[in-house]
Amino acid sequence: MMREKIELYAKRLKLSWIREHYHEIEADNNHDYLLKLFEREVQNREERKVNLLLNQAQLPKTGNQPFQWENIQIPQGINRDTILQGEFIHEKENLILYGNVGTGKTYLATLISLNAIHRFGSKVKFFTLASLANKLIEANQKGSLSRLIKQIEKLDLLVLDELGYIPLHKEGAELLFQVISMCYENKSLVITTNLQFGQWNHVFGDPILTEAVIDRLIHHSHLLVFSGESHRYKASLLQQ
DSSP states (O other): OHHHHHHHHHHHTTOHHHHHHGGGOOOSSHHHHHHHHHHHHHHHHHHHHHHHHHHHHTOOOOOSSOOOOTTEEOOTTOOHHHHHHTHHHHTTOEEEEEESTTSSHHHHHHHHHHHHHHHHOOOEEEEEHHHHHHHHHHHHHHTOHHHHHHHHHTOSEEEEEEETSSOOOHHHHHHHHHHHHHHTTTSEEEEEESSOGGGTHHHHOOHHHHHHHHHHHHTTEEEEEEOSSOHHHHHHHHHO
16 A cells, blocks of 8 residues: 555656656665655656657767767867867857768767757757758648747757758748748757858759858858768778
C-alpha cells in the first residue's frame, strides 16, 4: 500500500524516474536520500530533453573522426571555439560555409548543431535547401503553411544544407525567402553552399529575389571558406 501511494504521488508530480527507481537508492540519511533522488530525476529529464531535441533536429549521421580545420579560412570576429560553442547563435548571427563538395561543410554544421543541443538545449532543425523548399510547397498547398512557419519560428538554429545542388521552383524560392526574412535578426542560420554569391541566382532563379536573400543573410553573417580536396576522395585513395 505504501509503495502504491509513493508511485501514485510521483506520477501526479510527473517524477517519472523517482516513480520507477526510488527503491533502488541507498543513502546514510534522509537528506542524502532526497538529494540522490532529485539529482537522478533532473539527470533523467535532461537526458530525455536532449534525446527529444536530437530526434526533432534530424541531423545527418557523422563519424567519430576529429574535425579538420587546416583548410578553412575563418574571418575576423570569430574563431574555432566560438564557432563550435555556438556563440553566434546567442547573437542571432549566421554562418555561411562555402567550398567544394566533400570539404567538411555539412560535418561542421552537424557538429555545431550537436553542441548547441547538448550544451544549451537549443532547438535545431536540419534541412537540405531543396527538402525545405518542397516541404514549404506541400504545406502551402495543404493549407498548413502557417503551422510550419510557426514551428520554424520556435527554433534557435536552422541549418540549410546543399545550397547550389538543385535549382528551386519559383514557389519554393519565394517561400524560402519568407523563411529567411522571418529568421533575419530573430534566429541563426547555418548555410552550406558550393556556389559563390554571384551564382546563387542559378538556385533562386530571380535576380531580385536572389539579391534580397543575400542581403538579409550577409548583414549578420560570418563566411567560412573551405578549400582543399574532398575528404571522401582522399579517404578512398587511402583505401586503395
